[in-house]
Amino acid sequence: MDEPNKSIAVEALPKQPDSTKxxxxxxxxxxxxxxxxxxxxxxxxxxxxxxQNPLAT
Known part of the structure; x- marks a missing residue:
């Protein structure tokens, strides 16, 4: 049975290349x-x- 409050390691995404290129x-x-x-x-x-409204007089 899984533990309900189990921690999971999370890593940051790798830095994307400079978009100005x-x-x-x-x-x-x-x-x-x-x-x-x-x-x-x-x-x-x-x-x-x-x-102009043609019906207005």
């Missing part, structure tokens, strides 16, 4: 559009513009 591994595989900051601005603005 991976920076730049996708250079040349993607691009950002020139209008990234204003992409789809007009349709988004239209979503928040009050609409």
């Amino acid at each position: 991976r920076l730049g591994f996708l250079i040349g595989h993607t691009s950002v559009p020139d209008d990234f900051d204003t992409m789809h601005q007009k349709p988004i603005e239209e979503l928040f513009q009050p609409t």
